[in-house]
Amino acid sequence: MKFLLFVLKRLLRLVLTVLIISTIIFFVIRVIPGDPALVIAGVDASEEEIDAVRARIGTDVPLGEQYVSWLGDIARFDFGESMISGESVNKLIYERFPLTITLAFMGIILGIVIAIPLGVLSAVKRWSFWDYFGMVFSQIGMAVPSFWLGIILLLLFAVRFPIFPLFGIGSLKHLILPAFSLGFARAAVILRLTRASMVEELSKEYVITARAKGLTETMVKYKHALRNALIPVVTITGIQFGYMLGGAIIIEQVFSLPGLGRLFLYGIYQRDFTLVQGGVIFIAVVFSLVNFLVDVLYSVINPRIRIS
Amino acid sequence: MNGSILEIKDLKISFGTGEKKASAVRGIDLDVMKGEIHSLVGESGSGKTVTSTCVMGLLPEPPAIIESGTIKYKDLELLSLTAEERRKTRGKEIAMVFQEPSKYLNPAMKVGEQITEMLRLHLGMNHSEALKRAIEILDLVGLGGNTRVLSSYPHELSGGMKQRVMIGIAICCNPSLLIADEPTTALDVTLQLQILKLIMKLRRKLGMGILFISHDLAVVHDISDRVSVIYAGRIVESGSRADIFESPRHPYTRLLLASIPDAAKRGRKLAAISGRVPDAEHFPPGCAFHPRCPLAEDGCSQAQPEMEKIREGHSAACFCLSKEWTE
Numbered sequence: 001m002k003f004l005l006f007v008l009k010r011l012l013r014l015v016l017t018v019l020i021i022s023t024i025i026f027f028v029i030r031v032i033p034g035d036p037a038l039v040i041a042g043v044d045a046s047e048e049e050i051d052a053v054r055a056r057i058g059t060d061v062p063l064g065e066q067y068v069s070w071l072g073d074i075a076r077f078d079f080g081e082s083m084i085s086g087e088s089v090n091k092l093i094y095e096r097f098p099l100t101i102t103l104a105f106m107g108i109i110l111g112i113v114i115a116i117p118l119g120v121l122s123a124v125k126r127w128s129f130w131d132y133f134g135m136v137f138s139q140i141g142m143a144v145p146s147f148w149l150g151i152i153l154l155l156l157f158a159v160r161f162p163i164f165p166l167f168g169i170g171s172l173k174h175l176i177l178p179a180f181s182l183g184f185a186r187a188a189v190i191l192r193l194t195r196a197s198m199v200e201e202l203s204k205e206y207v208i209t210a211r212a213k214g215l216t217e218t219m220v221k222y223k224h225a226l227r228n229a230l231i232p233v234v235t236i237t238g239i240q241f242g243y244m245l246g247g248a249i250i251i252e253q254v255f256s257l258p259g260l261g262r263l264f265l266y267g268i269y270q271r272d273f274t275l276v277q278g279g280v281i282f283i284a285v286v287f288s289l290v291n292f293l294v295d296v297l298y299s300v301i302n303p304r305i306r307i308s
Numbered sequence: 309m310n311g312s313i314l315e316i317k318d319l320k321i322s323f324g325t326g327e328k329k330a331s332a333v334r335g336i337d338l339d340v341m342k343g344e345i346h347s348l349v350g351e352s353g354s355g356k357t358v359t360s361t362c363v364m365g366l367l368p369e370p371p372a373i374i375e376s377g378t379i380k381y382k383d384l385e386l387l388s389l390t391a392e393e394r395r396k397t398r399g400k401e402i403a404m405v406f407q408e409p410s411k412y413l414n415p416a417m418k419v420g421e422q423i424t425e426m427l428r429l430h431l432g433m434n435h436s437e438a439l440k441r442a443i444e445i446l447d448l449v450g451l452g453g454n455t456r457v458l459s460s461y462p463h464e465l466s467g468g469m470k471q472r473v474m475i476g477i478a479i480c481c482n483p484s485l486l487i488a489d490e491p492t493t494a495l496d497v498t499l500q501l502q503i504l505k506l507i508m509k510l511r512r513k514l515g516m517g518i519l520f521i522s523h524d525l526a527v528v529h530d531i532s533d534r535v536s537v538i539y540a541g542r543i544v545e546s547g548s549r550a551d552i553f554e555s556p557r558h559p560y561t562r563l564l565l566a567s568i569p570d571a572a573k574r575g576r577k578l579a580a581i582s583g584r585v586p587d588a589e590h591f592p593p594g595c596a597f598h599p600r601c602p603l604a605e606d607g608c609s610q611a612q613p614e615m616e617k618i619r620e621g622h623s624a625a626c627f628c629l630s631k632e633w634t635e
Contacts, residue, residue, distance in 0.1 A: 205408070205412045206415070208406070208412065209412045209413065209414070209474075210414070211398070212364055212404040212406075213399040213403075213426050214396060214397070214398035214400055214426070215429060216429075219425070219429075224417070227416045228414070228415065228416045301416075303416060303418075303463070304416075304461070304463050
């Protein structure tokens with residue numbers, strides 16, 4: 001019952017978020033210079049031709065009217081048609097989304113796989129080789145932009161040593177380099193947090209109890225302390241995952257991957273209002289859903305927080 | 309066979325080296341008999357927690373250095389065991405109860421698991437045996453008939469229940485020695501009494517010896533068979549409960565007792581010991597208590613008094629034991 005109420009509350013919040021974001025994106029995209037009718041009609045078009053295009057794509061009616069009718073559409077989960085290609089925006093997103101979400105998932109998993117063990121090791125063996133290694137790793141990870149890392153990885157592992165394909169899609173292998181470029185910076189953040197959290201937990205009193213109980217050091221560290229140390233890590237990892245959807249836009253460009261990012265980027269270039277609006281709202285909804293799942297997961301692993 | 313299960317002899321522990329060296333424990337002799345509650349009383353900084361932590365084998369070395377001494381548990385010389393051998397005695401043979409159960413219990417682990425993991429590790433029980441034993445333990449510590457406790461997290465329990473769980477964890481492997489480090493200090497007064505009664509009941513039932521660490525003389529009076537008073541890393545007086553509470557001889561013990569508020573002293577000014585506890589880096593020379601002692605004479609700052617037998621089982625370390633004491 002409590003859980004149902006929690007879900008309802010979050011849904012309401014989601015609707016509000018979408019409403020606010022839709023308003024902002026609707027007006028912002030129209031304020032920036034550029035008219036989709038001009039893009040479609042071409043530079044040589046006459047006034048009449050341009051007006052005809054406007055009438056077709058619906059930018060001839062007053063702004064308020066456009067806005068209301070568009071809100072009505074998204075309330076029915078219909079993002080309309082692309083102003084440029086005329087294809088359904090829903091269909092375009094549906095085609096591109098699997099690639100982007102796979103990329104983000106692989107990125108975050110790579111990040112977790114690198115960061116959590118290294119963070120724990122850094123905390124357990126403080127001031128050892130692994131700790132310094134972890135520090136250097138996270139410094140670099142936070143300082144290096146992901147697109148640059150992507151280019152370097154391509155040069156190294158696709159051109160100089162052709163282990164991975166240079167571009168294209170079709171196999172998991174195509175996604176490893178982009179996922180790594182995307183996950184590297186996330187790993188840096190997760191690593192720092194894991195280390196800090198683990199160091200803090202190891203200094204807590206219940207660790208003394210665990211030792212006084214005669215448990216082995218492995219049990220003390222990896223059963224007692226780690227369980228508590230991972231609680232904040234889950235939240236941060238979830239938020240990082242949300243950011244990855246945004247980060248994917250750049251990485252898809254570097255690796256020429258036909259994902260959501262590229263779709264929306266071209267939408268912006270061509271002033272494809274409906275596509276950009278639909279894309280932004282879609283990302284916002286996915287981001288909110290991820291946060292919701294993280295909150296649920298957090299309450300599962302942290303017994304002190306029960307959903308209420 | 310003298311029946312002692314713990315025998316500490318001439319234990320000296322210091323922290324740091326050189327200029328910063330602090331001698332926290334400076335030659336302690338202490339024993340706990342089978343089935344006995346022996347209290348170690350002192351103010352904070354007197355070395356009582358360092359001593360008990362050392363007996364548990366949980367003293368971090370460095371910074372701590374055990375300079376000399378022996379700690380004998382039954383026939384085992386604890387200080388000569390390997391780390392792994394000591395670990396195996398912890399929890400199983402020698403167990404410990406801590407001051408604040410809400411901090412000393414793992415917040416992210418169910419109470420049941422915190423009990424059963426010990427049974428499985430030390431006694432090799434399987435899951436269902438351990439669960440059965442855990443239910444018996446709950447019964448022993450007064451949480452019987454409430455098996456829901458096993459699937460609760462510590463924060464879902466009250467302070468008193470948490471301390472009962474803490475005690476349950478400590479006794480679940482039937483240890484012969486229990487170290488209780490201020491187990492009632494963090495509790496309400498009404499709960500204190502319940503927990504003390506529980507500890508006494510368990511001592512009777514399980515026959516374990518208890519080293520009871522406290523600064524609270526009222527609690528010590530209620531629970532102890534024997535009492536040792538520690539000041540600045542040395543035992544200054546040791547004797548039966550009656551010896552210490554009815555005929556104290558060391559000036560420090562006398563002053564401590566005078567500072568307990570009780571109904572009989574109502575209306576009179578409460579005595580406080582002037583000055584403050586010296587810290588371990590700057591213990592005064594000679595008898596460490598002499599700067600605060602009303603009986604101190606010139607010789608007290610020169611040499612350190614040794615424990616002197618007053619009568620069988622009662623001794624004190626003071627040069628002025630024969631002097632007249634006036635309150």
